[in-house]
Amino acid sequence: MEAKQPGAPAAGGSGIGGMGNEIPAVPSWFIFVRYAQIVLTFVVFICSCVALAQVKGWFIGWGAGFSLFTSIYTGIFLAGVLLVPKFAPQYYFKWFCLGGEAFAVLWWLISFAGLATWASALSVWSDYSGTLYDGAFKTAYGACAAGAAFGAFNWIAFCVTLVFYALGCHRHRVGKSGWNGGVEAGGASLGPIGVQQTGASQPGYDPAPEPVGYGYQGQPQQYPTVPTPAPSQPYQQ
Numbered sequence: 001m002e003a004k005q006p007g008a009p010a011a012g013g014s015g016i017g018g019m020g021n022e023i024p025a026v027p028s029w030f031i032f033v034r035y036a037q038i039v040l041t042f043v044v045f046i047c048s049c050v051a052l053a054q055v056k057g058w059f060i061g062w063g064a065g066f067s068l069f070t071s072i073y074t075g076i077f078l079a080g081v082l083l084v085p086k087f088a089p090q091y092y093f094k095w096f097c098l099g100g101e102a103f104a105v106l107w108w109l110i111s112f113a114g115l116a117t118w119a120s121a122l123s124v125w126s127d128y129s130g131t132l133y134d135g136a137f138k139t140a141y142g143a144c145a146a147g148a149a150f151g152a153f154n155w156i157a158f159c160v161t162l163v164f165y166a167l168g169c170h171r172h173r174v175g176k177s178g179w180n181g182g183v184e185a186g187g188a189s190l191g192p193i194g195v196q197q198t199g200a201s202q203p204g205y206d207p208a209p210e211p212v213g214y215g216y217q218g219q220p221q222q223y224p225t226v227p228t229p230a231p232s233q234p235y236q237q
Contacts, residue, residue, distance in 0.1 A: 022094065023089075025172070026164055026165060033157050034082065040150050043150045044070075044147045045072070047064075047147030048071060050140070051118075069107075073104070074154075095169070098169055105155065105158045116148035122140055
């Protein structure tokens, strides 16, 4: 499933700068929207197949044809985002999934608009068609109209998942790429005298010499007391 605790990387994820294959955190209801997308995609796939079969594909053109392509693409995409994290997490890449989500939004917008356009055209054409194709055109019209309605709901569902998946990716990227002292967290650079720095603050170095009268590590040092000599007496004969 895509819902995973934040900050828990998948197997093989680097997590540096949020560019690894960690699964971003999404709301708990996110998976139910995925299930709705599966059902809606299957319904539109059936509607497209019925419309194409009734009129042999020569009239409705790209309306049902493009929705058929979109349904197949969506089925492959949903299978990937739901099954790969569970069975092959090393092949999961969240930025690729984000791009696939964006393409799904675009394809479904074109698909339900095309189905609605050809449903309108079929409703007009069925009034002037002969008795031989009248029933076929009406069936194709119903299939295109139903596909357009379900496709519109699926487009809205993908808009929702795109927004929340993108927010999850953004939060993960921000949480993984912080700057500390000009060095990115998780990065490494060579400091003075070849000392490796990882962004953590290094202990300061005081170049000033220790004051006189202090020994090792600045601790006071006790010196032996030397008696002060008495003043010399004049020599008496």
